[in-house]
Amino acid sequence: MDSQRLGNELKKILPPGRVLTSSLERKMYSYDSSFHARFRSFVPDAVTLPRSTAEVAEIMRFASNNNIPVVPRGAGSGETCGCLAVRGGIVLDLSGWDTIEEVDAANMQVIVRPGVVHYILNEHLAGFGLFFPPDPGSTRMCTIGGMVANNSSGLRAVKYGTTEQYVLGLEVVLPDGRVITTGGTNCRALKNVSGLNLTKLFVGSEGTLGVITRIRLRVWPRPRARGIVMAVFGSLDEAPAAVLDVYQSGILPSGIEILDSSAIQAVNMYKPEINLPAAEAILLFEVDGNPAGVEWEGQKIVEITGKRALSVEWATDSQRMADLWRGRGVVAVAAARLRPDGSRIFAGEDISVPLSRVTEALRRIKELGREFGVAVVNYGHIGDGNVHTAPVINLENSDEVARANGLVDAIHRLAIELHGSTTGEHGVGAVRNQYALAEHGEAVNVMKRLKETLDPGNIMNPGKLLPPGEE
Amino acid sequence: MSMDLNSLKEHYLRCVRCGQCRAVCPVFAGIGNETAAPRGKVFLAHMLAAGELKADAEIAHNLSLCLLCRACTRECPSAVPVHKIITAARSLLAREVPNTLQKIIFKEIWSRSSLLNISARLLRGCQNLGLTVLGRSMGMLPPALDLVGKLPRRPARSFISEVTRPEGAPRIKVGYFLGCATNLMFPHVARSTVAVLSLLGCEVITPRELKCCGLPQEENGQMDVAESLARSNFAAFQRLGSKAIVTDCASCFAALKDSSAFKDIEIMDLFQLLNGLLPGHNLKKIDRAITYHDPCHLAKAQGITAAPRELLTRICPGFREMPGANSCCGGGGSFMLYHYNTSMGILDKKISAIKETGAKIVTTSCPSCTMQIRHGLAKQGLPIPVIHPVELLAQTLGIIF
Ligand SMILES: Cc1cc2nc3c(=O)[nH]c(=O)nc-3n(C[C@H](O)[C@H](O)[C@H](O)COP(=O)(O)OP(=O)(O)OC[C@H]3O[C@@H](n4cnc5c(N)ncnc54)[C@H](O)[C@@H]3O)c2cc1C
Ligand code: SF4
Ligand code: SF4
Numbered sequence: 004m005d006s007q008r009l010g011n012e013l014k015k016i017l018p019p020g021r022v023l024t025s026s027l028e029r030k031m032y033s034y035d036s037s038f039h040a041r042f043r044s045f046v047p048d049a050v051t052l053p054r055s056t057a058e059v060a061e062i063m064r065f066a067s068n069n070n071i072p073v074v075p076r077g078a079g080s081g082e083t084c085g086c087l088a089v090r091g092g093i094v095l096d097l098s099g100w101d102t103i104e105e106v107d108a109a110n111m112q113v114i115v116r117p118g119v120v121h122y123i124l125n126e127h128l129a130g131f132g133l134f135f136p137p138d139p140g141s142t143r144m145c146t147i148g149g150m151v152a153n154n155s156s157g158l159r160a161v162k163y164g165t166t167e168q169y170v171l172g173l174e175v176v177l178p179d180g181r182v183i184t185t186g187g188t189n190c191r192a193l194k195n196v197s198g199l200n201l202t203k204l205f206v207g208s209e210g211t212l213g214v215i216t217r218i219r220l221r222v223w224p225r226p227r228a229r230g231i232v233m234a235v236f237g238s239l240d241e242a243p244a245a246v247l248d249v250y251q252s253g254i255l256p257s258g259i260e261i262l263d264s265s266a267i268q269a270v271n272m273y274k275p276e277i278n279l280p281a282a283e284a285i286l287l288f289e290v291d292g293n294p295a296g297v298e299w300e301g302q303k304i305v306e307i308t309g310k311r312a313l314s315v316e317w318a319t320d321s322q323r324m325a326d327l328w329r330g331r332g333v334v335a336v337a338a339a340r341l342r343p344d345g346s347r348i349f350a351g352e353d354i355s356v357p358l359s360r361v362t363e364a365l366r367r368i369k370e371l372g373r374e375f376g377v378a379v380v381n382y383g384h385i386g387d388g389n390v391h392t393a394p395v396i397n398l399e400n401s402d403e404v405a406r407a408n409g410l411v412d413a414i415h416r417l418a419i420e421l422h423g424s425t426t427g428e429h430g431v432g433a434v435r436n437q438y439a440l441a442e443h444g445e446a447v448n449v450m451k452r453l454k455e456t457l458d459p460g461n462i463m464n465p466g467k468l469l470p471p472g473e474e
Numbered sequence: 475m476s477m478d479l480n481s482l483k484e485h486y487l488r489c490v491r492c493g494q495c496r497a498v499c500p501v502f503a504g505i506g507n508e509t510a511a512p513r514g515k516v517f518l519a520h521m522l523a524a525g526e527l528k529a530d531a532e533i534a535h536n537l538s539l540c541l542l543c544r545a546c547t548r549e550c551p552s553a554v555p556v557h558k559i560i561t562a563a564r565s566l567l568a569r570e571v572p573n574t575l576q577k578i579i580f581k582e583i584w585s586r587s588s589l590l591n592i593s594a595r596l597l598r599g600c601q602n603l604g605l606t607v608l609g610r611s612m613g614m615l616p617p618a619l620d621l622v623g624k625l626p627r628r629p630a631r632s633f634i635s636e637v638t639r640p641e642g643a644p645r646i647k648v649g650y651f652l653g654c655a656t657n658l659m660f661p662h663v664a665r666s667t668v669a670v671l672s673l674l675g676c677e678v679i680t681p682r683e684l685k686c687c688g689l690p691q692e693e694n695g696q697m698d699v700a701e702s703l704a705r706s707n708f709a710a711f712q713r714l715g716s717k718a719i720v721t722d723c724a725s726c727f728a729a730l731k732d733s734s735a736f737k738d739i740e741i742m743d744l745f746q747l748l749n750g751l752l753p754g755h756n757l758k759k760i761d762r763a764i765t766y767h768d769p770c771h772l773a774k775a776q777g778i779t780a781a782p783r784e785l786l787t788r789i790c791p792g793f794r795e796m797p798g799a800n801s802c803c804g805g806g807g808s809f810m811l812y813h814y815n816t817s818m819g820i821l822d823k824k825i826s827a828i829k830e831t832g833a834k835i836v837t838t839s840c841p842s843c844t845m846q847i848r849h850g851l852a853k854q855g856l857p858i859p860v861i862h863p864v865e866l867l868a869q870t871l872g873i874i875f
Contacts, residue, residue, distance in 0.1 A: 023507065023509065025532060027509075027518075027527070027532050027533060027536065028509050030521075030527075031508045031509050031511075031514045031517065031518075032508055034491050034517065035491065036490055036491045036492045036493065040491075041491075050507075052506070052507055078493050078496060079491075079493055079508065080492055080493045080494075096507055096508065098506075098507075099506040099507060120497070122497070141492065141493075141494070143494045143497040143549070144492065144493040144494050144496050144497055145493075335551060335552075336551055336552055336553060339488055339490075339552055343484065344484060346487050346488050346490070347488075347490060347552070348490075349490060398487050399487070
């Protein structure tokens with residue numbers, strides 16, 4: 004169906020103004036935040052802005068009858084082309100459908116529509132003394148729908164885990180337009196083990212199995228206090244050893260971040276006034292909870308890490324905490340400023356490896372950077388082995404772009420070699436599906452069967468998650 | 475001020491399309507899809523510069539969906555100067571798909587003070603004869619014209635002399651940049667500024683030949699016109715030996731600050747200057763609840779938020795902060811002329827925030843914001859005046875005109 008006819012059909016389903024068909028409007032849905040999308044233009048045939056489950060269901064029925072791909076989209080902050088129409092079709096921009104339907108404080112849960120932005124939800128919950136713990140770096144823009152679809156998490160995943168731990172139930176529109184509720188049709192319980200766990204099946208399914216239209220999330224009481232320890236190390240190996248020491252002392256910090264020498268250098272070049280000590284590694288531990296517990300844990304971490312570190316500092320004063328955190332806060336921007344013509348790219352940016360191999364991963368990534376002639380800055384959530392690599396290249400130089408692609412592939416393969424994963428946070432989309440077999444083996448065939456069962460026409464976000472051409 | 479889109483290449487290439495700017499853009503919040511996102515506008519600018527998109531009316535429309543409030547530029551973690559990129563893209567569009575109406579307003583009228591005076595008088599004449607109502611009912615005039623309100627009889631220029639002597643011992647000599655909107659629509663603000671400065675010991679220099687600050691032209695892509703205006707204004711202050719300039723208009727302030735033409739002349743923040751000069755003077759404090767709206771050109775463009783509050787709390791113990799004081803009112807200079815409905819949607823949020831404070835007076839230091847907020851309050855029948863902090867200050871200092 005050509006784009007114009009498709010638009011006309013969709014205009015019969017949605018009210019005026021909620022179908023975008025001009026070539027310019029569609030082009031503005033051709034990107035997310037991935038490196039890949041900078042060089043490929045995935046222009047959808049139509050963009051829709053649905054605002055109700057009935058509208059989504061009707062679009063799905065129409066698409067399924069006409070065999071047209073449908074791609075759900077949140078804020079488009081993803082790094083993997085997940086929300087892009089790689090095989091054309093209809094994009095559902097759900098980011099404007101952003102109602103917080105109910106804060107059920109008595110039952111420690113909240114019910115939202117998919118477009119609610121993460122920080123808005125937490126601002127709202129703060130009024131009830133509650134919070135939704137997963138904390139992606141994209142809090143200012145990413146939607147809860149996108150977070151559920153990608154099973155997102157952030158630097159506090161060490162203690163609070165990922166989105167999946169908080170999803171109690173979902174309303175999902177299936178590819179044929181049927182609407183189901185997972186986690187019990189009328190359930191408000193916090194525990195529920197009846198039936199197969201379909202909620203978990205849809206969490207992290209990246210829009211390939213259905214459209215998430217309503218989300219029931221578990222929420223937690225907000226911690227009352229916070230503190231930060233900064234420990235500076237003369238050798239990279241001491242950093243993970245110090246992390247292990249802290250764990251073994253019975254303390255579970257809410258976050259543990261690492262900046263390696265490349266990151267320290269980048270921060271100091273970008274903002275000399277931050278003046279990070281020139282070291283091999285800096286660790287930032289965050290602890291939260293009740294004030295007495297926070298103080299005790301902070302002091303204990305100082306004592307433990309002090310045995311290996313060159314220097315350690317503990318802060319609970321908000322200004323000082325902000326100062327200590329500044330290096331971590333600006334590292335991503337600092338990376339982009341490594342060279343005047345450089346841009347930071349999001350590719351190979353979030354591998355995860357076993358804790359015991361974090362140092363090895365950091366070292367090998369640096370070596371790979373040298374081998375491919377690409378500048379890299381490394382930082383990450385060392386507490387759970389999630390390594391963030393920021394390659395910095397001149398996007399206009401095709402040779403550099405090719406070398407960056409080579410580097411990224413090598414980083415992904417390194418993750419698998421080190422018994423880790425190509426992605427600890429951002430998902431697979433259309434950029435890591437080529438590693439699906441290497442990562443999952445025979446399990447990929449089960450994934451394929453599940454996909455076929457729910458989406459026999461393969462219209463739901465095709466070209467993602469499963470090995471290319473094999474869905 | 476010179477901004478060619480190609481010269482901004484390293485900046486738009488640095489945009490990682492993360493979408494964080496979506497969080498703060500008032501126009502995006504109103505329209506609600508990617509076509510209005512700051513990121514989308516950077517994308518369009520990039521595509522235009524790379525020749526992957528051809529300049530046409532649709533792109534011009536998309537790029538006009540911006541208040542140039544700079545909220546995105548402040549928010550961007552990759553330090554992308556989004557507003558500059560949009561401005562430069564508009565400039566390219568102005569060259570390639572010239573929009574005659576825009577051109578007439580911003581190139582021909584605003585840049586020539588005599589024409590601007592005539593137009594203002596014509597407008598006042600129409601208002602007196604009730605012609606704006608007639609014109610609007612016949613679809614000839616945009617509804618946004620209401621925002622201009624009734625024009626005062628005499629522009630400030632007619633009663634402010636080139637040199638105003640200080641009262642008492644002179645403390646400093648300061649140039650006063652009298653902007654077009656203040657001159658024509660808010661002459662009483664200019665009168666207060668000059669009177670207050672002179673009472674506080676300043677010799678105030680207001681060059682006769684001042685022209686528009688160039689911001690409206692720059693925002694609409696007429697970069698060359700903006701630059702020549704800045705050069706001529708600089709020469710005017712130089713002629714009278716000014717080493718420092720203040721202005722009571724947030725937009726003029728941003729334009730002067732951003733301009734590279736003002737070499738060796740310090741552009742001072744009026745509020746900071748006043749806070750420094752006030753100690754030792756008797757103030758008859760205002761006993762009504764007041765609130766303050768941050769003009770984007772002051773708060774987001776220059777990071778000035780504390781100084782106006784310091785002044786206001788000094789003169790009014792009943793100062794109340796409104797929620798989202800720092801969010802745009804939707805005026806955005808000419809934005810309200812082109813996108814009236816979107817602008818009104820943004821304004822409604824501002825009016826609700828004002829209502830929440832229970833304030834009896836709203837203060838702000840931007841003519842465009844003043845008109846816009848007055849319009850919003852009037853639409854809802856709220857009898858709350860919107861005035862400039864210097865007007866209140868004049869009152870507390872016992873200045874009677
Ligand atoms: C600067 C930056 C920092 C980031 N930091 C983190 C981080 O710390 N942790 C982390 O996990 N991620 C991070 N991300 C990645 C990204 O922000 C997250 O994956 C986020 O959850 C995506 O949300 P979104 O609304 O932007 O979704 P999109 O990018 O629009 O979509 C992501 C995927 O979800 C699917 N989808 C979206 N909505 C629905 C729905 N309602 N139903 C079904 N499928 C849907 C899409 O089809 C797509 O496959 C970061 C990204 C950036 C740019
Ligand atoms: S302009 Fe800045 S905030 Fe907006 S998408 Fe680009 S990098 Fe992100
Ligand atoms: S300057 Fe303001 S209106 Fe324009 S894109 Fe940025 S945030 Fe939006």
